Every structure is written in structure tokens, then in C-alpha cells.
Amino acid sequence: MDNLKCTTGEDGFNFQCNLCDSEVVHSMTEILLRGLAIASVDSTTGDIFKSPSSVAVGMKTELAEYLIQRSVTLVHKAVHGGEDHSEQLMKASTVPKEFLSDLIDDFVISKRNLLSHVSGFLSSESRLNKIRDFIQKMEMENFWTLDGREAIAETILKSIDMKCVFHCPERFDTQDKLAEHRSLCRFRIVNCKNDGCLASFSANHIEKHDSVCTFKVLPCEQLCEQLVMRCEMDMHCASVCPMKLINCPFHQVGCERAFPQCVLDRHCSEFLQTHLLYILQLTTRQDASVNDMNQRLHLLEKAQSLNELSGALDIRTLTLITKEQEAKIKKLEENLKVQEAKMKKLENEFRSGKV
Template sequence: MELPVADPGPVRAEGLLLQCPYCDSEAMHKLAQFLLPGLAAVCIDCTTGDLFRKPSVVAVDMRKEMVDYVTQRSETFISDSLIESEASQDQENEMPVDPFEIVSIFMDDFSSTKRNIIGHVSGWLMSDSREDKIDDFVQEMEMTRFWPLERREVIAEVLLKNVEPENQNCEKRLLRRDMDRHCVTVCPMRPMKCPFGCDSSFPERNLEQHCSEFLQAHLHKLLKVIHKKGFTDEGLKDHALLLEKHDNDGKLAKSRDVRSLTNVVKNLEAKIKDDSS
């Protein structure tokens, strides 16, 4: 049965903006992808064993109910967390801080209210058959564009802003004539690619964190270029660790582009050579 046609949700407003539109696009995209399997799981669980209803029949209603539910939960998440933390000193029961884990909890709670008798059986919830049906329904919805990614991203942006408002969006407000310059040159949330050539993309303000976390990977890529011969792959990894060990000032992690990292590497290699001679 084909999925029914229905309004799949809001579309981004077009036109002139007064508030900078940039947010953590990578996080938003990741969460948007997460929403579709969540909807598929709800539709499968609430129709399993039902001879008269199929997942495609309930998909429109379940989507609306799920979006309304997780949005409402996200709107009160910050205040609810503060109240709960003040009332309880049990650190083991602290609310998660990762936005994907938070939204996952919302969706699991919603899903549990929609499961029929079979859906509450633990054996069914853990079965390969259930996972296969969810995967198949996800593919069906993707093929029919029942809930396109760009529509899910609108929802994901709202959820991220609600559960982590200080970390996901640029709050800068500007005159229209200044908006383009801000977005291109100074917005801390403008998307950028890793300057060292790894596959990561992130908001510009996270560059320092990225360079620190992936220092060894960046060093390994750079050393492959500098030392095209004379090192095995394992040898390059060991050499990268040696460089970091001798980097007492932390200049490697502070390098923000290939040129600066190359200069630091060459200086450290010269220092290591002098120390060993």
C-alpha cells in the first residue's frame, strides 16, 4: 500500500532575515536522519499483529503526534532538568547532556505509549524481525519522500535549540545589509571543512576543539606527505606520538592550518635530532 499524501511539516521560511541563520548544521543533519527510523519504529510497533492496519496507514498520524510530543518535551527540558537537579542529589540519575540522547529518550517514551500488546513483549522488541521491518519501512518512506530530509531538518533545528540553546545557534541579530558579511566572515557558527583534509565538517567556533581532538590523525596525514619514503604506516604513527611527546608548549594542537602545523613539525624534528646527537 502506498503511503498517504499529507503535509510533511513546515518548510524553512525564505526571504530577508534579521537573525543569523547559522546553527550547528552537522548536528542538525544527524538528528534529522535519526527521526525517520524513530517514526518507523513507532509505526511498526503499534501495528504489529493488527490485521486491519499497516504501518503506512498510521504513518501520517504517528508523525504528527511524535513531532508534537518531542517538541513539547524539548520546550520544557531545560526547566525540568533544573528542577529535577535541585530536588535530587543522586548523580546517577542526572539527565543526559548530549542532544541526541535527550531526543532519543523523548522518542522512546513516545514509542512506549503506542505499542500494542505484542509490541510490549521484550522478545519482540529485541528481535531481528522487528529491526528488519523497521529498516524496510524506512526505505519505503525514503523512496516515496514521505518525510523529506529538508523537512526533518526544520524539526531537528527546533529540537536542538530547545535542548541546547546556548550551543547550537548563532544569536546575532543584524541589519539586513550586514547579514551576508557576518555569515561569510565572522559568524562563529558558519560551517567549515577540516583544514587538514579529514572528512569532518563543523561550526567555525569548534575548530580549536577539532584540532585538539584529532591531532594524531592530522599529524599522520601530514607526515605521509613530508616523509613519502622511509616510514611504514606504523612508523608514521610512532613518529607522530614522538612529536607530541616533545611538544612541551602544545604548539601542535594550536596549529590551525597545514602550513603552521608543517612548520611546528619541522622545528620539533630538528629539536629531536639535535637532542639525540
């Protein structure tokens, strides 16, 4: 992908930069490998005399030729044809990965045998497993080299990238000027500068990568004075950061303040008397609670004793009540006798004429 390309031009600008967006090219190479695996599996479904490996060599060549031809044809039709083809080319130029996927889908459909169409194999788990296994096999055996796939991906990308969004169209009249340009080209390959990161990418993705690189050193999100790698930020903020918010150690006894852990000593010093008061109040409540529990225990013990003596207490109470009622009756009888005596005396006095 980094080879200098010499082209023949009447204007004398014979050296073309030829660099492409590495991220887009890499995505397209993965699509190519998966497309080959799908076409090879679907074309040999149920065929005991053929396997995906046995047809993959010819399928690879056919697939590459098909994709390049379709791309060239689209460009030709867009230039010499109607408005519809121009719109298709502009769409392909905007989303080249989707364009490549659509072309591969068309190719795969054309290679499916009859059994694949009628057996329900297209939606089966078995098919997906075979495709995944065949991809792994091709990768292990380096069946379709990365350089080979990149060459096809770049050819397709350059042919449809009308706005030069994903490749550099610059041309120069000398090789030295081209080399100088390529050292600054936005599509040149660069390495991440963050210590520990091994990622490489086109220069136009530096900011994008830097915004997500896990090895990027950043100021603490909680505004302490430390610099922390992005991948360690969460742990730092949740554990050792001096600006981590914590509850007062006396929270359970009443202090509801929260503050950065770096000011813990100052807080405890400033609110010493308040904390002592909280502890005193807690001790008082605990003493009251202990006394209350002791009283409850005493009542329970007393209730248990009363239950044990309930029978005897009931007889004694009944006896006392009976005696009280007998005393009342006796007193009433005495009063009645007194009244009877008075009545009798009045009768005698009336009879004798004294009244």
C-alpha cells in the first residue's frame, strides 16, 4: 500500500501519491474475506464431491474480477450514462463499505446452488458455523493474503471515491516531490504517540484515535493534580483520588457531611465538638434503650411469675370478694333490724296515744 506509483501523463505529473484511508481499506478487506467464505460455503451446500476449500481458489479470482468490473462499469455509466448512475456512484463514494457489501451480496446470490435455496440452509446455525470456521481456516493458512485483499480494496476505493474523501489524488512531476508530499499526506500511516499504545492508522484519524485511546494520559476527571491514563481513570476516581467524595467517618452517628477525602483531617478537626456531641447523644440513647430493655425484661419475668401463680391468685381474689359481699349483706341486715325497731317503737307510741 506504500509503494510509489508512476503514471504516464501528458502534463508531466507522472508520480501519483496513491495512499488510501487505512481504516476504510481494512474494513473492506474483512468484507472481502467474509464474502469469499460465504460464496464458497453456499456454492457447495450438500455437494459430497466439493468442499469450500476446493472451490475457494477459483472463487477468489472470480470474486475479485467481478467486484472490480462492477466498480468500473458503475463509473463508466455515471460518466456516460444517465442521472441514476451518477446518484449510485455518489452514494458508493460516500459509503464505500456498504457499496462493497452490496456487490458481494449480488455475487454470493449468483453462486448459491439449488440446495441452498430450497433447504432452509441460508438461515441455519449450521451455515453460520461453517462460514465462521472457513474464515478462521483461511486466516490461519493465509489463503488470501492481506496485501492481496488490500490491493483489490484500494482499486475499488479509488475508482468510486469521486470526491477524494478516502484516497489522495495528488500527482507530482518528480519522485522527490512525491516523497516529500507523502511524508505529510493526510493518508500516511502514523503510530499512536501515547506510551504503551501500538495502534497505527492514517494521519487523518489522529484526533479520532486520540479521543478514545486507552493509553492517553489525561488530567483527573475529579480535578485532583494527578495525570491518569484513560483506561485507569475510573479506578483512580473510585479509589485513590484525593478528590474522591467520601462520607464523614461519624456518618452513622449523625454527621451527614460529604467532602473530598483529602480534607478528611481538616473536617474532623473543625467538627470535633459536634462529633463528640453526636457520640454523647448516641450513648444517652443507648443507655435509655438499655434501661427500657431492662424494664421490659423485668416485666416479662414478672409476667412469667404471675402466670405461674395465676391459679392461686384467682382463688384468693374470689375468697376476698365473697367475704366483702358477706360483710355488706350483714351490714344491710343490721340496718334493717334498726329500721324495724324504730317502726315498732312508733307503732307502740301511736297506740298508747302519745303520738
